[in-house]
């Protein structure tokens with residue numbers, strides 16, 4: 516069984532042409548059409564929490580993972596309505612020290628956008644959505660000593676659980692950067708899954724702590740998305 520896990524960042528109107536990383540901002544209309552297409556084809560969009568039994572082979576079905584990196588406020592404003600309309604769920608990976616802040620780790624590279632406040636996160640959770648961790652400060656784990664990396668990985672889990680009152684069982688490596696040591700630390704911290712930026716779909720038996728994903732960009736058309744999801748198009752690129 517192949518299970519695609521979609522990777523989104525921002526769902527918002529596009530910034531000015533020429534803005535770096537503009538391609539990662541998917542319009543609300545495109546996102547709504549993408550969720551509609553999944554529904555039309557008989558698929559369910561699921562959070563990592565709800566996808567877990569499928570990844571473990573305990574359940575079978577037409578399912579697609581839906582994930583958002585970084586915890587932008589526009590996720591709750593612009594993605595949540597389309598998700599709830601179809602009865603879908605999704606996981607948003609938050610940066611624990613930056614609740615109510617901005618993506619300041621991108622300072623000087625892209626315009627900073629607001630991240631979800633505590634109230635936004637609670638609204639996300641109360642709508643049945645899942646919350647995952649993206650470290651304490653959006654750290655590049657590769658650049659840290661092992662004890663510092665563990666603090667980012669385990670500390671963010673603890674902080675998010677305390678701040679938002681829910682289990683944090685799913686992790687996402689910032690910048691997609693990690694090695695075998697970090698995989699081990701994610702396991703030690705008690706996470707069940709971890710997603711990367713490597714391209715591809717999940718296949719039965721794949722490692723749950725180094726999951727590949729399917730990136731959806733601003734320019735991704737519905738036809739391209741269908742190819743990525745339902746053919747070997749994405750897998751062939753490793």
Ligand SMILES: [Zn+2]
Nearest residue numbers: 584585689690
């Ligand atoms: Zn990120």
